[in-house]
Amino acid sequence: MAKRSDDEISPSTRLVAGGRRPEWTGPVVNPPVWRASTHLYEDMAALKAGPKSNTDGAFFYGRRGAPTQWALAEALTELEPGAAGTMLYPSGVAAIAGALLAVLRPGHVLLMTDNAYDPSRVMGAGLLRDFGVETRFFDPLDPADFEAKIDDRAKAVLLEAPGSLTMEVQDVPALAAMARQHGMVSVMDNTWASPLGFQTLSHGIDISVMSLTKHVGGHSDVMMGSATAGPELYARLRKTAQALGQVVSPDDAALVLRGLRTLGVRLERETESALKIAQWLLQRPEVALVMCPMLPGSPGHDIWRRDFTGGCGLFSFVFKGGDAEARARFVDALALFGIGYSWGGFESLVVPVDPAPIRSVTPWPFAGMDPADRFGLRLSIGLEDPDDLIADLERGFAAL
Numbered sequence: 001m002a003k004r005s006d007d008e009i010s011p012s013t014r015l016v017a018g019g020r021r022p023e024w025t026g027p028v029v030n031p032p033v034w035r036a037s038t039h040l041y042e043d044m045a046a047l048k049a050g051p052k053s054n055t056d057g058a059f060f061y062g063r064r065g066a067p068t069q070w071a072l073a074e075a076l077t078e079l080e081p082g083a084a085g086t087m088l089y090p091s092g093v094a095a096i097a098g099a100l101l102a103v104l105r106p107g108h109v110l111l112m113t114d115n116a117y118d119p120s121r122v123m124g125a126g127l128l129r130d131f132g133v134e135t136r137f138f139d140p141l142d143p144a145d146f147e148a149k150i151d152d153r154a155k156a157v158l159l160e161a162p163g164s165l166t167m168e169v170q171d172v173p174a175l176a177a178m179a180r181q182h183g184m185v186s187v188m189d190n191t192w193a194s195p196l197g198f199q200t201l202s203h204g205i206d207i208s209v210m211s212l213t214k215h216v217g218g219h220s221d222v223m224m225g226s227a228t229a230g231p232e233l234y235a236r237l238r239k240t241a242q243a244l245g246q247v248v249s250p251d252d253a254a255l256v257l258r259g260l261r262t263l264g265v266r267l268e269r270e271t272e273s274a275l276k277i278a279q280w281l282l283q284r285p286e287v288a289l290v291m292c293p294m295l296p297g298s299p300g301h302d303i304w305r306r307d308f309t310g311g312c313g314l315f316s317f318v319f320k321g322g323d324a325e326a327r328a329r330f331v332d333a334l335a336l337f338g339i340g341y342s343w344g345g346f347e348s349l350v351v352p353v354d355p356a357p358i359r360s361v362t363p364w365p366f367a368g369m370d371p372a373d374r375f376g377l378r379l380s381i382g383l384e385d386p387d388d389l390i391a392d393l394e395r396g397f398a399a400l
């Protein structure tokens with residue numbers, strides 16, 4: 001969906017009424033769920049014109065959406081200054097695939113940050129390779145490594161800042177500028193910060209991707225992804241998504257739009273609680289490293305301070321020594337943290353972090369760390385009282 005207006009209002013205000021057009025909502029606050037495959041035409045002339053126009057916000061057939069999906073897409077576009085439109089996909093992974101397939105062709109090279117979400121890596125090593133695209137990984141914290149791996153065939157780069165397991169914050173403006181200089185398209189997975197914490201396009205990124213399943217949905221009951229870009233790349237995203245038949249259900253779009261309205265307060269609360277818990281963990285003798293972008297000493301923290309306007313509740317920490325059994329005892333002793341993949345919902349979650357098998361150019365444990373310190377956990381801090389969560393983690397340490 002294309003953008004409607006470019007008013008200079010703050011993101012938290014934009015969240016409240018984003019995507020609310022009277023012709024989509026009528027007198028109610030949120031757009032109703034327009035559940036439709038068939039769109040009916042008034043007459044033959046309208047039927048003939050429909051498929052031809054292929055414009056945003058025009059009824060044609062369910063696969064091009066209806067006002068519920070359009071309102072969500074428009075609300076997301078309004079959060080990214082410089083964006084022309086947003087495509088919605090049935091998951092975050094589908095959004096990453098949609099963005100990469102829109103810009104890569106056989107013979108091209110994709111550069112990918114070594115801390116990328118594992119399914120993004122799998123996409124490079126599998127689907128993209130099968131289509132004749134080579135993927136090269138680079139050190140997330142070393143722009144010189146990125147530049148050294150660029151050649152004439154390099155046409156796109158996938159960034160993720162911070163990485164969703166090891167949390168390194170990349171120098172996005174520097175990497176995006178280099179990519180542009182070499183005629184490459186930069187794609188960034190901005191799920192961690194969302195546009196409230198990091199406005200990708202303003203920092204030189206061409207396509208901003210999010211798993212809306214996480215913070216934006218926010219209630220752990222819906223899957224969706226988005227890709228947002230300026231006019232030229234938005235047109236390519238749209239063409240590719242239409243060719244692949246990508247569409248999201250209006251019921252899901254309504255849930256995600258409902259989540260979006262409260263994104264700001266949830267992120268603020270989660271960030272504050274996560275920082276409190278991360279600082280507490282840093283004092284524990286059983287902890288070797290806390291990887292929380294908002295915390296001094298975490299990899300890339302200075303860049304986070306320079307470029308980001310917000311954080312979230314997702315961070316990791318590493319035990320001093322120990323083994324997988326001790327870590328399992330810790331997790332099993334927790335009463336308030338659910339054990340489960342995903343993150344960004346209102347409830348706190350924990351999963352083990354074992355990144356070694358999914359790194360190829362940077363080591364785990366990180367250079368300079370004791371090799372014995374390698375058993376990590378990732379916490380997604382939700383909306384509970386942080387002191388209750390700290391008491392829960394105490395139970396975990398007691399069980400080690």
Ligand SMILES: Cc1ncc(COP(=O)(O)O)c(C=O)c1O
Nearest residue numbers: 091092093117164191211213224
């Ligand atoms: C950083 C990141 N990007 C993308 C995704 C994929 O999102 P989805 O699960 O909606 O496909 C995830 C999922 O965990 C993620 O952590």
